[in-house]
Amino acid sequence: MTDTAWIDAALTSARPQAVGALLRYFRNLDTAEEAFQNACLRALKSWPQHGPPRDPAGWLIMVGRNVAIDDIRRNRKQQPLPDDDQSISDLDDAEDAIAERLDGSHYRDDILRLLFICCHPDLPATQQIALALRIVSGLTVKQIARAFLVSEAAMEQRITRAKARVAEANVPFETPGAVERSERLTAVTAMIYLIFNEGYSASGDTAEIRAPLCEEAIRLARLLLRLFQSEPEIMGLMALLLLQHARADARFDAEGALILLDDQDRSRWNQKMIAEGLALIDKAMRHRRSGPYQVQAAIAALHARAEKPEDTDWKQIDLLYGALELMQPSPVVTLNRAVAVSKVRGPEVALEMIAPLAPRLSSYFHFFGVRGAFLMQLGRNDEARVAFDRAIALANTSAEAAHIRMHLDRLMRDSQPRDTKISKK
Amino acid sequence: MLYAILCYHDEDFVGSWTKEQDAAVMKKLAVVQDKLTKQGRLGPVARLLPTTSAATLRKDDPPVVLDGPYAETKEQLLGFYLVDCKNLDEALDVARDLGAANPGGAYEIRPVGMFAPGSTVT
Numbered sequence: 001m002t003d004t005a006w007i008d009a010a011l012t013s014a015r016p017q018a019v020g021a022l023l024r025y026f027r028n029l030d031t032a033e034e035a036f037q038n039a040c041l042r043a044l045k046s047w048p049q050h051g052p053p054r055d056p057a058g059w060l061i062m063v064g065r066n067v068a069i070d071d072i073r074r075n076r077k078q079q080p081l082p083d084d085d086q087s088i089s090d091l092d093d094a095e096d097a098i099a100e101r102l103d104g105s106h107y108r109d110d111i112l113r114l115l116f117i118c119c120h121p122d123l124p125a126t127q128q129i130a131l132a133l134r135i136v137s138g139l140t141v142k143q144i145a146r147a148f149l150v151s152e153a154a155m156e157q158r159i160t161r162a163k164a165r166v167a168e169a170n171v172p173f174e175t176p177g178a179v180e181r182s183e184r185l186t187a188v189t190a191m192i193y194l195i196f197n198e199g200y201s202a203s204g205d206t207a208e209i210r211a212p213l214c215e216e217a218i219r220l221a222r223l224l225l226r227l228f229q230s231e232p233e234i235m236g237l238m239a240l241l242l243l244q245h246a247r248a249d250a251r252f253d254a255e256g257a258l259i260l261l262d263d264q265d266r267s268r269w270n271q272k273m274i275a276e277g278l279a280l281i282d283k284a285m286r287h288r289r290s291g292p293y294q295v296q297a298a299i300a301a302l303h304a305r306a307e308k309p310e311d312t313d314w315k316q317i318d319l320l321y322g323a324l325e326l327m328q329p330s331p332v333v334t335l336n337r338a339v340a341v342s343k344v345r346g347p348e349v350a351l352e353m354i355a356p357l358a359p360r361l362s363s364y365f366h367f368f369g370v371r372g373a374f375l376m377q378l379g380r381n382d383e384a385r386v387a388f389d390r391a392i393a394l395a396n397t398s399a400e401a402a403h404i405r406m407h408l409d410r411l412m413r414d415s416q417p418r419d420t421k422i423s424k425k
Numbered sequence: 426m427l428y429a430i431l432c433y434h435d436e437d438f439v440g441s442w443t444k445e446q447d448a449a450v451m452k453k454l455a456v457v458q459d460k461l462t463k464q465g466r467l468g469p470v471a472r473l474l475p476t477t478s479a480a481t482l483r484k485d486d487p488p489v490v491l492d493g494p495y496a497e498t499k500e501q502l503l504g505f506y507l508v509d510c511k512n513l514d515e516a517l518d519v520a521r522d523l524g525a526a527n528p529g530g531a532y533e534i535r536p537v538g539m540f541a542p543g544s545t546v547t
C-alpha cells in the first residue's frame with residue numbers, strides 16, 4: 001500500500017473518535033471539523049517521515065486541539081504565554097502521555113454523541129443522512145452529492161442547513177444517563193438503517209453509484225456495535241445489513257433490472273457476509289430480548305440459509321412477520337407477511353389478507369405488484385392486469401416498472417389462446 | 426519446529442480499506458504463502474471475521490458467555506498462520522516477508538507445543 005493509501009485509511013478509521021472528542025472539547029461542529037482537517041494536513045506531512053503514531057486518533061485529537069487553540073488565540077490577537085506555547089514538534093514526545101489521558105473513558109459517548117447529533121429529530125431524514133456521511137464517515141460533499149444524485153451545490157446547501165439546525169438544537173455535552181443513551185442508540189440505529197436503504201433501494205444505472213451507501217452504513221453499524229458489544233438490537237441491525245448486502249451482486253441483471261429473490265443466482269451471494277450475519281444473529285438471540293431488527297435479520301437469515309428457493313422455510317418466515325407485526329404494526333409489514341402466507345397457505349388466503357390494506361397502500365407500488373402476482377397465480381388475469389397497470393404507474397424506478405412489465409408480457413402470452421388459466425396451487 | 430504467527434492489527438483500520446486495497450494486500454500475502462507452500466512449510470492459515478462477531482466463554486462456574494473478543498485491545502487478533510521453521514530467526518524472516526506485504530500492526534510469533542491437524546474442514 002502506498003503512503004497516502006495507508007494514511008487515508010488511518011485517517012478514515014480515526015475520524016469518528018477524533019471528531020467526537022474535538023466536538024466535546026470545542027462544543028461546535030464547525031470548529032471540531034476544522035480542527036480535524038488541520039490535524040489531517042499535519043499528519044500527511046508528519047506520518048510519512050516519522051511513521052504512523054501508535055494511536056492515530058489520540059495524535060489527531062491532540063494536534064487538532066492545539067492548532068485550533070492557536071487559531072483562536074491568534075484571532076483574539078493575544079500574545080501566547082511562553083509556557084503555553086507548545087509547538088507541533090513537541091507533540092510526538094507528548095503522544096504517549098496524551099494517549100493515556102485520552103483513553104476509553106469518553107470514547108463511546110463521544111462517538112455516540114457525534115452520531116446522535118446527525119439524527120436530531122428536527123432534521124428531515126435526507127439531512128440526517130447527508131450530515132452523518134459528511135461528519136462521521138468523512139465522505140466529501142462531492143461523493144455524497146453523487147450518491148444522492150443531486151448537484152454538489154445542492155448537497156453543500158443541504159449540509160450547511162443541517163449544521164445550522166444542529167447548532168441551534170443544543171445537544172447536551174454531559175455524559176448521558178442510561179435512558180438517554182438508549183434513546184440515542186435507537187435514533188442512531190434508525191439513521192444507519194436509512195443510509196443503508198438509500199443505497200439498497202437504488203436500482204438500474206444508479207445502483208452502482210449508490211452501493212457505497214450500503215457499505216458506509218455497515219461500517220457505521222460495526223462502529224456502533226464495537227462500542228456497545230452487548231446490545232442485541234445493534235447485532236440485529238448489523239446482521240440485517242450484512243445479510244441483505246450479501247445479495248448485492250445477484251440483485252440486478254446486466255441491463256440493471258431487478259432480479260427477485262427466487263430468481264437470483266445464489267452462488268453469487270457473498271458467503272463471508274452471510275457467515276458474519278448469521279454469527280451475529282446467533283449472538284443476539286442468546287439475549288432473549290427480541291426487537292424489530294433482530295426479527296428482520298432472522299427473516300433475512302432464513303433466505304440466506306436456503307440453498308435453493310424451494311428450501312426456504314416460509315412457515316417460519318410467516319411466524320417472524322407475525323412477530324414483527326406485533327412489534328411494529330404497519331401495512332407494509334402485513335404486505336410482506338402476505339407473500340410468506342401465499343407460499344404456505346396459497347394465494348387466495350394471502351389476497352384476503354391484503355384486501356383491508358388497500359386504502360392505506362393505495363399509492364404504494366409494491367402493494368399492486370404483490371396483489372397482481374397473487375391474482376395471476378389464481379388465474380384472475382384481467383384483475384391482475386389492472387393491478388400491474390396501477391403498479392407501473394406508481395413505480396419509483398425504471399427497474400421496478402420493467403419488472404412489472406415482464407409480468408404483463410407473460411400475461412399477454414398466457415392469455416393469447418384463452419383467458420381463464422387456473423393455477424394449480 | 427512449528428511456529429504460529431498471530432496477526433494483530435487495528436480492525437477499524439483494516440476495515441476502512443476499500444475492496445481494491447483489501448484485494449491488493451491479499452494478493453501480496455498470497456505470494457508469500459505460495460513460496461512457503463512450495464517449500465512444504467505452510468500449515469493452516471485463517472483470517473478471522475471482525476471481533477464484533479466474537480463471543481467469549483469465561484470458564485467460571487457456571488461458565489459465562491460474553492459478547493465480543495476476549496481482550497479489548499487497540500489492535501485485535503485478526504488471523505494466524507502456522508509455519509514450519511528451523512528456529513526463531515527463520516520464523517521472524519517469514520513474519521518480515523508477511524509484514525512487507527501487509528504493513529502496520531504486529532505479528533506475535535509463538536512456537537507450537539502440540540499440533541493436531543484434525544480432519545480437513547473447508
